[in-house]
Amino acid sequence: xxxxxxxxxxSGLGGLTAVKQIMKLLPNESIIYFGDTGRVxxxxxxxxxxxxxxxxxxxxxxxHDVKIIxxxxxxxxxxxxxxxxxxxxxxxxxxxxxxxxxxxRVTKNKRxxxxxxxxxINSGAYQKYINEYDSEIKxxxxxxxxxxxxxxxGHFDTKVTELVIDEYLRDIRAADVDTLIMGCTHYPLLxxxxxxxxxxxxxxxxxxxxxxxxxxxxxxxxxxxxxAAEQDRYxxxxxxxxxxxxxxxxxxxxxxxxxxxxKVDIEKY
Amino acid sequence: xxxxxxxxxxSGLGGLTAVKQIMKLLPNESIIYFGDTGRVxxxxxxxxxxxxxxxxxxxxxxxHDVKIIxxxxxxxxxxxxxxxxxxxxxxxxxxxxxxxxxxxRVTKNKRxxxxxxxxxINSGAYQKYINEYDSEIKxxxxxxxxxxxxxxxGHFDTKVTELVIDEYLRDIRAADVDTLIMGCTHYPLLxxxxxxxxxxxxxxxxxxxxxxxxxxxxxxxxxxxxxAAEQDRYxxxxxxxxxxxxxxxxxxxxxxxxxxxxKVDIEKY
Numbered sequence: 001x002x003x004x005x006x007x008x009x010x011s012g013l014g015g016l017t018a019v020k021q022i023m024k025l026l027p028n029e030s031i032i033y034f035g036d037t038g039r040v041x042x043x044x045x046x047x048x049x050x051x052x053x054x055x056x057x058x059x060x061x062x063x064h065d066v067k068i069i070x071x072x073x074x075x076x077x078x079x080x081x082x083x084x085x086x087x088x089x090x091x092x093x094x095x096x097x098x099x100x101x102x103x104x105r106v107t108k109n110k111r112x113x114x115x116x117x118x119x120x121i122n123s124g125a126y127q128k129y130i131n132e133y134d135s136e137i138k139x140x141x142x143x144x145x146x147x148x149x150x151x152x153x154g155h156f157d158t159k160v161t162e163l164v165i166d167e168y169l170r171d172i173r174a175a176d177v178d179t180l181i182m183g184c185t186h187y188p189l190l191x192x193x194x195x196x197x198x199x200x201x202x203x204x205x206x207x208x209x210x211x212x213x214x215x216x217x218x219x220x221x222x223x224x225x226x227x228a229a230e231q232d233r234y235x236x237x238x239x240x241x242x243x244x245x246x247x248x249x250x251x252x253x254x255x256x257x258x259x260x261x262x263k264v265d266i267e268k269y
Numbered sequence: 270x271x272x273x274x275x276x277x278x279x280s281g282l283g284g285l286t287a288v289k290q291i292m293k294l295l296p297n298e299s300i301i302y303f304g305d306t307g308r309v310x311x312x313x314x315x316x317x318x319x320x321x322x323x324x325x326x327x328x329x330x331x332x333h334d335v336k337i338i339x340x341x342x343x344x345x346x347x348x349x350x351x352x353x354x355x356x357x358x359x360x361x362x363x364x365x366x367x368x369x370x371x372x373x374r375v376t377k378n379k380r381x382x383x384x385x386x387x388x389x390i391n392s393g394a395y396q397k398y399i400n401e402y403d404s405e406i407k408x409x410x411x412x413x414x415x416x417x418x419x420x421x422x423g424h425f426d427t428k429v430t431e432l433v434i435d436e437y438l439r440d441i442r443a444a445d446v447d448t449l450i451m452g453c454t455h456y457p458l459l460x461x462x463x464x465x466x467x468x469x470x471x472x473x474x475x476x477x478x479x480x481x482x483x484x485x486x487x488x489x490x491x492x493x494x495x496x497a498a499e500q501d502r503y504x505x506x507x508x509x510x511x512x513x514x515x516x517x518x519x520x521x522x523x524x525x526x527x528x529x530x531x532k533v534d535i536e537k538y
C-alpha cells in the first residue's frame with residue numbers, strides 16, 4: 001500500500017490521454033501531471049535537449065514525492081528514457097515499453113508499423129524493444145511531423161489530413177503490417193482517418209491506453225487504500241498559460257479542468 | 270561610426286531571411302544572430318511566456334555588446350516589443366514597424382491583409398501600427414498556424430499547401446486587399462503559392478526584406494568603417510543542436526554556415 005501520487009509528464013497536452021485511462025483503470029489513485037507547454041514540442045529537438053528537458057520534468061515531479069513516474073510523451077520515452085532510467089531511484093514507466101509490449105502481443109503476421117515524431121523514429125527505441133522480445137518481427141518506421149500541428153489545429157479528419165496520411169503511411173500500408181503503433185499521444189485523435197486509410201485488418205495501438213495497463217503491472221500492490229478527497233485527487237502543472245491548458249486539456253481529457261492547474265517555472269528544475 | 274555588431278534574434282531559423290538582407294544591404298557590418306531553437310515556436314505561446322523569452326534573448330545579445338537589436342521574429346516583435354522597448358537603452362527594431370511602414374507606403378486602395386502566427390494576430394500590433402499612420406486604412410487579419418510546420422516539412426508548393434492557403438486566405442482575398450503583410454519570417458518560403466492564390470494585383474510584403482531597409486534608417490551614421498576579418502563577421506548562436514541549424518539554416522540563408530555556430534544555455538539569461 002502506498003498513498004503517494006502517480007507522477008505523469010508530457011511535453012504538452014497529449015499525455016492527458018494517458019491520464020484519462022489511468023483515472024479509469026485506477027480510480028483510487030491521485031495524479032500529479034506536468035505538461036511542458038512552455039517548451040513543447042520535444043519531437044523536433046535534438047537528443048541532447050530532450051535529455052535535458054526530461055531531467056527537469058522528472059526532478060519537478062520528484063519534488064512532489066511521487067511513487068512512480070509515467071512518461072506519457074512518446075519522444076521523451078524513446079529518446080531519453082533508455083539513457084536516464086538508472087539515474088533515478090523512482091520507477092519510471094514509458095509509453096514505448098507499454099505500446100511495444102502490446103504490439104508484440106497482438107501481431108499475427110509479425111509485421112508492425114511504427115509512427116511517431118522525428119526524434120522518436122530516429123531513436124529506434126520501438127524497434128529495439130520489439131526485437132528484444134522477438135527478433136523475427138519486422139518493423140516499418142515513419143516519422144509524421146505534420147500530425148501534431150494538424151491535431152492542434154483541429155484537422156482531425158479533413159481533406160488536408162487525408163493527403164498527409166497518404167504521404168506518411170503509403171509505404172507502411174504497402175508493407176502489409178497487421179499492427180500499427182501510434183507512437184505519439186496526439187495521434188489517437190486522428191484514429192478515424194488513420195484507421196480508414198489502413199483498413200480493418202490493421203490493429204491500432206494507442207500508447208495512452210497501453211501505459212495505464214502497464215502501470216498496474218508495475219505498481220503491483222503499491223496502490224492507495226482509498227481515494228483522496230476530491231480536491232486533492234488531481235493536480236495539473238504547466239510551464240505556459242493556465243487558461244489555454246484548461247481550454248485545450250478538456251478535449252484530451254473529455255472533462256472540464258477547473259481551478260486545479262498551476263504554473264511552474266520548469267527552467268529552475 | 271560604430272564598429273560594434275548588429276544583434277539579431279528569432280525564435281528559430283526564420284530570422285535568417287532578415288540576416289540575408291542585412292548582409293546584402295550593409296556588407297561591412299558584423300552580425301551576431303541568436304536562434305532560440307530549443308524553445309521554438311513562440312507563435313503558439315502565451316504573451317507572458319513570449320515576454321519572458323524575449324527578455325532572455327535580448328539579455329544574451331547585450332552580453333555581446335551589440336549596438337542595435339533587430340527582432341526578426343514576427344511573434345516577439347508584435348507581442349513583446351511594444352511592452353519592453355523602454356526597458357532597454359539599446360535601440361530595438363522589430364519586423365512589425367518595418368513591414369507595417371512599407372505596407373502603408375504601397376497600398377493604394379487602403380485595404381491591407383495581415384497574416385501571422387496566432388500570437389502575432391492576437392496582439393493586434395500591425396493593425397495598431399498601421400492605423401497610427403493612417404486611420405482610414407482597413408486591415409484584415411488571419412492567423413495561419415499551419416504555415417510554419419508546412420514550411421519546416423518542405424511543403425512549399427504542394428496540394429496540401431494549396432488547401433491550407435485556401436482555408437486561411439479565402440476571406441482576405443474576398444476583402445479585396447491590394448497589399449498582404451506576410452507577418453512571419455517563414456511565410457516568404459510559401460511566396461509562390463500565396464502569390465498565385467492572391468493574384469497579381471496584390472503586393473506581398475516580406476518582413477525580412479523590410480527590416481533591413483528600416484535598420485539602415487535607424488542606424489544613421491553608426492556604421493562600421495570597414496568590414497571585420499572574414500572569421501569575425503558573422504556569428505550564430507542557438508539553444509538546440511548546432512548540426513541541424515547548420516543544415517536547415519542554409520535553406521534560409523542560401524549559403525553554407527560552417528564552424529560559425531555555437532550553442533548557448535539561454536535559460537541562464
